Amino acid sequence: MSSLSDLVLPHIARLHAYTPGQQPGESGWIKLNTNESGYPPSPRVAEAIQRELAEGGARLRLYPNPSSVAVRAAVAAYHGQGLTAENVLVGNGSDDVLNLLVRCFGGGGAATGFTFPSYSLYPVLVGIQDGRSETIPFDRSMRLPVAQIAASPARAFFLTSPNAPTGVGFSAAEIEDVLARFAGVLVLDEAYAPFARHDGVSLLARHPRLVIVRTLSKAHALAGLRVGYALAHPEMIGFLDRVRDSYNVNRLSQVGAIAALQDTAYYADLIARVRATRDRCWQAWAEGLGWFAYPSEANFIFVEPRNARGETGVAVARSLDEALRARRILVRSFPNHPLTASFLRISVGTDADMAAVDDVLLAWQKHAH
Numbered sequence: 001m002s003s004l005s006d007l008v009l010p011h012i013a014r015l016h017a018y019t020p021g022q023q024p025g026e027s028g029w030i031k032l033n034t035n036e037s038g039y040p041p042s043p044r045v046a047e048a049i050q051r052e053l054a055e056g057g058a059r060l061r062l063y064p065n066p067s068s069v070a071v072r073a074a075v076a077a078y079h080g081q082g083l084t085a086e087n088v089l090v091g092n093g094s095d096d097v098l099n100l101l102v103r104c105f106g107g108g109g110a111a112t113g114f115t116f117p118s119y120s121l122y123p124v125l126v127g128i129q130d131g132r133s134e135t136i137p138f139d140r141s142m143r144l145p146v147a148q149i150a151a152s153p154a155r156a157f158f159l160t161s162p163n164a165p166t167g168v169g170f171s172a173a174e175i176e177d178v179l180a181r182f183a184g185v186l187v188l189d190e191a192y193a194p195f196a197r198h199d200g201v202s203l204l205a206r207h208p209r210l211v212i213v214r215t216l217s218k219a220h221a222l223a224g225l226r227v228g229y230a231l232a233h234p235e236m237i238g239f240l241d242r243v244r245d246s247y248n249v250n251r252l253s254q255v256g257a258i259a260a261l262q263d264t265a266y267y268a269d270l271i272a273r274v275r276a277t278r279d280r281c282w283q284a285w286a287e288g289l290g291w292f293a294y295p296s297e298a299n300f301i302f303v304e305p306r307n308a309r310g311e312t313g314v315a316v317a318r319s320l321d322e323a324l325r326a327r328r329i330l331v332r333s334f335p336n337h338p339l340t341a342s343f344l345r346i347s348v349g350t351d352a353d354m355a356a357v358d359d360v361l362l363a364w365q366k367h368a369h
């Protein structure tokens, strides 16, 4: 008899699965570790889901629309700029869309590129398809290494803008520079773009090798609904559609997503609030406490804590992480690489959440050494 470990494909046996941020089962935590929204979604989302559940949920007998047609139309209307439903593919979260992209362009030994640091799911998706990861490291400036990306042999390059976990955003001009010099498919992961000054949507009309990936998990406060989408040339959407699960977005998510995309006034207000809180926190930490933090265009801040002796480093970051945890505040640390180990990534929650963080930071800085 063969054992399962003899039977499983060798690249799956070697695979290190993605580690999601901690999701505590019990309430009472201030969760600032996975860049969810601190605020609820538009009330229209729950109303739309309730309507879909009418008559005791009778509609749940039926499969959802297989290609999320109404969501695609709502996404196109939301972005405008000449986009139509033909430019849109909807996924079960943007993770699903990223997976479809790797299925199309990154499996079977092909090279897929991304920067370090960026979203740590990319190498896992490449590993699942038995592809080859080509990593281009940032230096501490976190400026975009355009020449290195241009020279990459990758069929597809995944670029996160604003980047995670740094929060640093790249301008449309920088993205266009990459598109002019890199020969492959550029996947621009804009999970955090609603919080940024720039986005790449206007580039789509001129660049058929560009795919923009968006999510409703962050700015739209719907991480639990699992809806993300790709914006691209119809030919690209056609390839992604070939490798998509037929019913990848469920009924409740489809109606909820449409309600969210249509309530632009609610989200304009919510995004403005998060940005204001973010900028206030950045100023308090960078200028008030004198800590280094990358200027953030996202809904989180990547900050390098400094203790009472003026020291930074992985042990210092761990000490603050523990102090926050003791007050039931969860943030994210990245202890395994010199570019990230001395930092903590703190999601921007409500003003009350951030006041609780500020209390811990001030007390810790006075006493930690």
Ligand SMILES: Cc1ncc(COP(=O)(O)O)c(C=O)c1O
Pocket (backbone or CB within 6 Å): 034, 035, 092, 093, 094, 095, 096, 119, 160, 164, 189, 191, 214, 215, 216, 217, 223, 226, 227, 228
């Ligand atoms: C850069 C980036 N892309 C994509 C995602 C995944 O989002 P979704 O919830 O849509 O799968 C995340 C989530 O943290 C992210 O940080």
